[in-house]
Amino acid sequence: MDKLKRQFIRVFELPPDIIMDLPLLMLVADNKLYLENHKGISYFQSEEIKIKIKYGFIIITGRNLSISEINRESLAVSGKILSITYEQRGGDRP
Amino acid sequence: MITKILHYWKGYLKIDIRGNALGRFISQISDMGILLWKIEYLTYDNYRACIHKDDYNKLRPLLRKRKCQVRIIEKRGLPFFLLKIRKRLFLLTGIILFLVIFQLGASLLWSCEITGLENIEEEVIIKALKEAGIRKGILKKELDLRKIENYLLQEINAISWIDLRWQGTRLCIDIVEKRLVEPVEKGTIVASKDGIITKLIVLKGQAVVKEGDTVTAGQLLILPGKDGEARGIVKAEIWYEAVGESSFTERVIVNSGKQKTYRGVKIGDKLVQLGKTTPPFDQYRLKRTFKKIFEWRNISLPIELFKEEYQEIIIIEMNYTAAGGLFRAKEKALAGLLSQLDDGIIINSIYQEVLESGDEKIRLRLIIKTEENIACLKEDFSGRN
Structure with a gap:
């Protein structure tokens, strides 16, 4: 099914984050991060936030991190962001 | 900014969340479509967050399932504020x-201010205002200022212009009085200057001179009639003379244009x-200006800077021709004459x-002949000149 979707996207040149439910990140300097299409928070501390996404996690480290907003699709992280790591788990990479 | 206003409008709660695996708890809340914001990490089992007032009750089923504790710390927003006010x-x-x-007080008349009065008594105006319906404490709305203006103009004859306007709760009244023409004063008409009468028009009274007469200043011209008034126009030819003198050689001071400035204390x-310290030129003009160094109120140091x-200058001897000398002498004489003349007199x-x-040198006399009105009212005629 995923393969078909990928084919579909390639042919019609569609944005994959919408069709495939893939994460879309937007980073403002080092103090604000917007993330769409998250699958929930698996771990939250003021130094580290681990966010579940399709096919893995995004791990954000920093100082004084807080989730400034969260709803079903998107979330925003604020604080001093030091690193963003992508951790793949299960499934094919898109 | 807009979201903040929205949160305030809806009303929100600051909550303390306690329990295990709080990250997942938050994910579950957001999965339910509930918005959380400003989530802060306090300890591993204690988070703080904000939630809308209406969403708080939706948490209850989840809390029972998860055995998490949620406590309200603060209530913020308009709904809570209104509750407090109630x-x-x-x-x-x-x-x-x-x-x-405040509004009521501002819409009443509290005081009147009348300006521009000279001869009219203020009480007359105040009385007329009262008749027009103005009194302390009356509603401003009830007064039609234009109507009152017209009323006052009709009532008081001596007013030529009036303007009423509001300045807050005060009614400002500007008045311009009529200038009444002064009645003709009684007396006789005498000559103000020496001259030969060329024209004599008697409007009131009886003339004692006739055209062609030579009169001296102060001489009686027109006697008053029965009512004691004398009026008339008496035109006379009057001479003025002045002597002007000019030498054919004259020393003239001319600036050479050279200039030097020295400074000192x-x-x-x-x-x-x-x-x-020595002057730089043989012949010179000196201008010395002082400047105080320190001056505050009336305290000053006795030290001043000065500039020299x-x-x-060069002194030149100028020679005039006969015509030039004549011209200069005439100019001087004319200047002397013109200073004697009153304004608006026509030179014949x-x-x-x-x-x-x-x-x-050359000396000349200049005589000018004018015609002017020499009629002058002399009050309080006692029979003598």
């Missing part, structure tokens, strides 16, 4: 009452020059007469 009903009514009284009454400006003719014409 508890303080008296404060609210006080504020409203204050505003009402004045201590007390002593002048101390800096640099050169030397301007070189000018004569000139050379008195002395030598090698060195």
Whole structure:
């Protein structure tokens, strides 16, 4: 099914984050991060936030991190962001 | 900014969340479509977050399932504020009452200010205002200022212009009085200057001179009639004369254009020059300006700076021709004449007469003839001139 979707996207040149439910990140300097299409928070501390996404996690480290907003699709992280790591788990990479 | 206003409008709660695996708990909340914001990490089992007032009750089923504790720390927003105000009903009514009284007080007339009065008594105006319906404490809305203006203009004859306007709760009344023409004063008409009468028009009274008569200043011209008034126009020819003199050689001072400036210090009454002390030119004009160094109120140091400006001058002997000398003498005489004349007098003719014409100087007399009104009212005639 995923393969078909990928084919579909390639042919019609569609944005994959919408069709495939893939994460879309937007980073403002080092103090604000917007993330769409998250699958929930698996771990939250003021130094580290681990966010579940399709096919893995995004791990954000920093100082004084807080989730400034969260709803079903998107979330925003604020604080001093030091690193963003992508951790793949299960499934094919898109 | 807009989201903040929205949160405030809806009302929100600051909550403390306690329990295990709080990250997943938050994910579950957001999965339910509930918005959380400002999530802060306090300890591993204690988070703090904000939630809308209406969403709080939706958490209950989840809390029972997860055995998490949620505690409200603070209530913020408009709904809570209104609730608080409802508890303080008296404060609210006080504020409203204050505003009402303020508005009411501002819409009343409290005082009047009349300006521009010279001869009319203020009480006359005040009385007329009262008749027009103006009194303290009347509602401003009830007064038609234009109508009152017209009423006052009709009532008081001596007013030529009036303007009423509001300045807050004060009614400002600007008045311009009529200038009443002064009645003709009684007395006789006498001559103000020496001259020969050319025209005599008697409007009131009886003339004692006739056209062609030579009169001297102060001489009686027109006697009053039965009512004691004398009026008339008496035109007379009047001579003025002046003598002008000019020599054919004259010394003229001319600036050469060269200039030097020295500076110095004045201590007390002593002048101390800096640099050169001798004047730079043989003939010069000196301009000295002082400048105080320190001055505050009436305290000043006795030390002043000064500047000396030397301007070189050259003295030239100028020779005039006969015509030039004549012209200069005439100019001087004319200047002397014009200072004697009053404004607006028409000069009829000018004569000139050379008195002395030598090698060195020329003298001439200038006579001008004018025609002017010499009628002058002399009050309180006692029978003598």
